[in-house]
Each structure stands twice: as C-alpha cells, then as structure tokens.
Amino acid sequence: MNNLWILNMGFVALLIGTGIYCLLTMKNAVKLLIGLEIIAKGVTLALVASGYARNNILAAQSLAITVIVVDVAVIATALAIIININRHTKSLDVRKLTKLKG
Amino acid sequence: MHLFLMIGLVAFSILAVLTRDLLRSAICLAVASVFLALVFFRMNAVYAGVFEVSVVAGLITVLFITAIALTRGDQEVAENKHHMLVFPFFFLFLIVFDILVMRKLLGRIPAIAGSEAGTFGEVLWNQRTFDLVGQIGVIFAGVLAVLALFRQGENPRKGDTTLPGGQPQGGSSHE
Amino acid sequence: MIFLFIIIPLLLAGLMPLLGKISKRFLPDLLANATMLFLLVFSVLSAKPLIAHGGVIQQAFWFGAPLNIRLLLDGFSLFMLFTISLVSFAVTLYSINYMEHYGAKANYYALLLVMIAGMNGLVLTSDLFNIYLFLEVAAVASYALVAFGQGHDELEASFKYLMLSAVASAAILLSIAVIFGLTGGLSFGTVASGLKMLNIKYVVGFCSGLFLMGFGLKAAIVPFHSWLPDAHPSAPAPISAMLSGVLIKVSGVYAMMRIFLNVFGLTPALTTVLTVLGIASIFVGALAALGQNDIKRMLAYSSISQIGYVILGFGIGTPLGFIGGLFHLFNHALFKSLLFLNAGAVEQSTGTRSLDKMGGLAKRMPLTAATSAVGSLSIAGVPPLNGFWSKLLIIIALVQAKMVILAVLAVLGSVITLWYYLVLQHNAFFGKLNETWKSVREAPFWMSAATVLLALLCIVTGLVFPMVIHSWLQPAADVLSGGVAVALNFIGF
Structure with a gap:
C-alpha cells in the first residue's frame, strides 16, 4: 500500500513539474491557466491517492470534490479577468502586460 | 492498468501544454481529466471521479472554450520556438530526478493507517x-x-x- | 455562538445582489456597516469572556440543531478576529463615500463580506484542509476586488496576483495532501500527535518548505513579494487598506504561525530561516520604498518591510518575541490601513498619486494631513505612539535572545522607515501649496470619520499599551508559546 502511494506521488510530481514548466515558459494567458489546471489535477490526485493508501478514501473524496469546486471558482475568475484584459490590449500575450513593474 | 492510466494522464497533460492551438489544448486537458477520473474510479473514489468528469472535463472545458472563442480574432501569441527541444530535456531530467527520489523513499516512510466505515x-x-x-x-x-x-x-x-x-x-x- | 462570525457575512453577501436591486446605495451601506459594527462589538463583549480560561472548542448550531462543525477559539484566533473586525469596520465606513463613483456598490460589499467571512473562517478553524479552503474563499474575493475598477492596471495587477497566489495555494494543498497521507488525519490535534509519533524529520522539512513558500507568498515575505507592489496600489483604496491591513496577515502570517508553532513545533532551523527572511523583508521593502514616487506604491513596499518585523518577532520564538510580533501585527493593521485610506482621500481630491505633483495639501485638507501625520509617525516608531512600543518589544526580545546583530539591523530598518515617511509627509502635505490644488476640498464626512477613528486608536493604543498587552496580547502569546501541546489538548474533540 505504502509503495503504491509513493509511486502515485511520483506521478503527482511529474504532473506538477509539467504545470510549472508551462507557467514558466508560456506567454499566452490562457495557456498559463491550463498550466495552473494541470497543477491542480496533480494536487487532487495527491489527495485521493493519500486517502486510498491510508484507507481514508471517503474523506479524501469529499476533499477532492471541494478542491474541484474551488478550482472552478478560481478558473472562472481568471478567465473573466483575461477576457477583460483582452478588451483593453486586444491580445493574450502576457509580455504586453508590463505597465506595472513589480 | 493503473500504470497505463497514469501514463495517459501525464501524456495528455503534456500535449495540452505543448499544442500550439488553444482549442486543442483545452480538449487535451479534458481528455487528461477523463483519465484522472478513471484513476479515481479504480481507487474506489466514485464520487470524486464523477465530479472530475462532469465538472472539470465538462464545465471547465466549456469555460475555457467560451473564453477562447471570446478572445479569438486577435493575432496569435508568438510562443518560444524551442519548446519541442527544451521540454523533452526538462521532462527527462524530471523523470530521472523523480525516480531517484522515489527509490530512496520506497519502503522507508512509516505512516499511520486510518480506518473508516460508513457511506460517503x-x-x-x-x-x-x-x-x-x-x-x-x-x-x-x-x-x-x-x-x-x-x-x-x-x-x-x-x-x-x-x-x-x-x-x-x-x-x-x-x- | 462564534459560528455567527462566518455565517452572518456569508448570508448577507448572498442577499446583497437582491438588496442592490431594491435600493442602490442606502441599504447596502447601512447593512454592511451594521454587520461590521455588530461583529466588532460581538468579538469584544461576547467572545472575549468565552476564553477567560484558555481556548475552547465550540459546536455550531443551526436553528437549534447541532451541526458537526467545531470551531476553535483561543487567544490567538480571538485577537485576529478582533483585528479583522476593527479594520473592516473602518473600511466599510470609508467605502460609503469612496465607492460612489465605482458603481455596483452592492456587488462590492458582497465581495468584501465574502472576503471577511473567508478570513473569519480561516481564523476559527482547527483543521488543515479548512485553512486551505477559507484561504481560497478570501483569495478569490480579493482577486475580483483588486480588479474592481476594470482599468488596465487593475486587471494586470489582478492577473499577476491570481497566478502567483494560485501557485501558492497549490503548494499549500500539496503539503496538506502529504501530511494527510502520512498521518491519516487533518485536524490540528491528529496531525500533531501523528507527526510526533512518526518522527520523520525530512518529510516534515519538505512540508515546512512548501508551507513556507505558500504562506510566504500570501504574506509577501521577501523572495516571494513581487506581486504585492502591483496588486495593493491598483485596488480601490479601501481594498488596499483591507489587503495590506489584514489579508496578508491572516492568510499569510496567522496560518503560517498556527501551523509552524502549534502543529509542527518550532525548530532551531525554522527560527533561523524566519528571522533571516524577516530581516531581508525589512530591508528590501524599506529600500524600495525610498525610491518610490507613487504614494500608494510607497505604502505597499512599506507593508513588505513591516511584515518583516512581524515575521522577525515571531521567528525569535520567545514569549516576548511573540508579544512583540503580535503587537506589531495589530499596530500595522491600524496605521497601514489608515495611511492607505488617507492616500485614497488624497487621490480622490487631486486625481493623482504622484508625490512630485502634490505639496502643501495640509492647508486644503487639514484632517487628512493630521491623521496621516499620526500614521506616519506611528509606523516610523516615534514614541509614544503604538508603533514605537511594538518595535521596542521586538528589539528587546532580539537582545534577550542574544541576536544583537539582528537587533541593530532592526533599528537601522526603523530609521529608514522614518526617513521615507518624512519624505512622504513633506512632499504631500507640507511645504508650499501647489497652485493646481487651490480648489481642493477636504474628504467627505464618512471618509474622514474612518481615518479619524483609526488615528485615535493609534494614539490610544500607544498610551495604554500595558493594558492592551495584558488583556489581548498575553492570551494570544500564551497559545503560541504553548507549542504543540496546545493542539494535542484538543485531540479528543
């Protein structure tokens, strides 16, 4: 059981790594959100796999459902912001978002 | 079977990142979601699986496609040309690192098993x-x-x- | 009935869109302010006596039927609840006038109330997963509030904020998933006892790293601070006050300290990391603030610097350090929201945020100038205002813990703070009146009322600080210095 958990966590790490690569290198705002979504998938998988390995699958499921609901809210807000930005700049390129310098 | 589903999940996620076309990217993401849902079903997490299919593969994909449709008609975003070259190296490095760490951890981590009864x-x-x-x-x-x-x-x-x-x-x- | 702290703002937020249809301004204004006043009074009069003998776990009721919701109220969470309610009351008061020209007031109040409900939930929960969940409730509302003006800057700042904050949430959740996989539980007590039993240092180290990154991003500690100087100035002034005043402290500092001190237990390595990051934040924030011309950006960088003091105080790990950190957290909530509200008043009257173009505004806006002077002197640590005492406590704690070099650096940071706040005061309010601002008028009534309230609180807190420490800070510091034992006490519930 324990080794299966570690194997699953290995796949979680791959998913999150892919998502981080996307966030770091892509320039399209929607693509960045897709990267975020992949990271979220990895984390949901981590939660359910943890529950499965520890015989807590019912609790893990309810956690996973909550995470999915949170995800929908975040993605909807982000897409609303992107559509609004698109009205201003007529582009999805995040390199054009340089008016503010953090 | 488990391994096959997991590889499918990762593969479609990678496709979603690397595909140029946003619409196809969103659809790859939905397919990855379906794979994840199948993994959930195999882990007896039926409700989470149903939610994953209906909400993530369904609702979020619809949201993505709506947003892509709303913002189309503008020029394409010029991405870096070298993703096809850079990403495999990055991913290979990630896999090697992952395997090394996981081999170290195998069988070494103690844990407390929970036990639960009842319905969802x-x-x-x-x-x-x-x-x-x-x-x-x-x-x-x-x-x-x-x-x-x-x-x-x-x-x-x-x-x-x-x-x-x-x-x-x-x-x-x-x- | 501490469940009311979460459910009242949430219910009202649900009703707000309907109320907005009935009356555009009056009802939303009235109800939002009444709610915040109620929560403020409630936290002092009703919740305070509950914890006279240490923390309690209270079960929530819904129309008489018991629910399976157990809320943890102890000195630390009550202290945070009080801070949240106080700042939000000042902010809603200020919004009555300020939010007029943005439109959609009901929607604005609804988002603000959801954010407050999220923060209250975060503070009252005793479960790791709920910390993540309520963090997200507050965060989603704050993304929309930063972008509320719908201008290009607002949207850009909000997008960057959302991206970084979502990554931070993912890091936090991943760490929670690993802990769930190890201990099979999520409540503070189960996790603390499980980790104690398993004794696996490297995995706890890994999770601590993820938490440090996640909560550090939310709190804008130095390597993770880049989003704050964009997001906080772009938001409408009351929201800047809310974000800088309480959100970064609740979702960053509170959550981090609750987990590190009460669940994981403070280790020497963690002390080192926290103090170093604290000092780094103090200097990076202060030096960046020196070079700013935009008044709100200067305040935003100053927030990074002051959060550094809070983290430094907590990081020392001694009871006096905790008191100093908590006191500075409270004081910063007061004077930073005061300064942001004043900056908003100046921006509304003159239409600019650039310090170069201002000058001599004290003649036209005497109240704003006076309250701003109180806030500036207080944040710079001039006695006998409140900021002086909290910084003094932190420095004494550093000396007691034999970290003299850090103490000297903290004093130095305070000097830089004094410097740039004098620059701000001088350029904006004193000196010769710029001809352009001949016809500028003082801020409207409710805006001035909010700033005067906060300025008076700054002065009073400074004068009666022994009492504040005794009745509010000591119980909170006791919880923190109790360490893991606090969480283990609640395991049976």
Missing part, C-alpha cells in the same frame, strides 16, 4: 460539514467575481458573449 454521505456530513460552508463561500466569491468583472451598464455578459463568439468559428485561420 455520512462521512461528508459527519466529518467535513465545515467544508460545505467553505464551498458555499467559494461559490459566492466566484459568482460575485464574474458579476463584478462583467458589469457594464445593466446588461452584464449575455450581450458580449454572442457578439465576438459567433464570428471566429468561420475565421479559425489555424486549420
């Missing part, structure tokens, strides 16, 4: 009631955020959705 509904209602309050809160936040961002005069977003959304289907120059 009982657990949700008896242990995680507070989550429901949080879910209501997050849904409120999301709905209000969308309302606030699309407020323009008195007709919020219905007006805009149809206008630019109709045209780009014909002009999807990428095909």
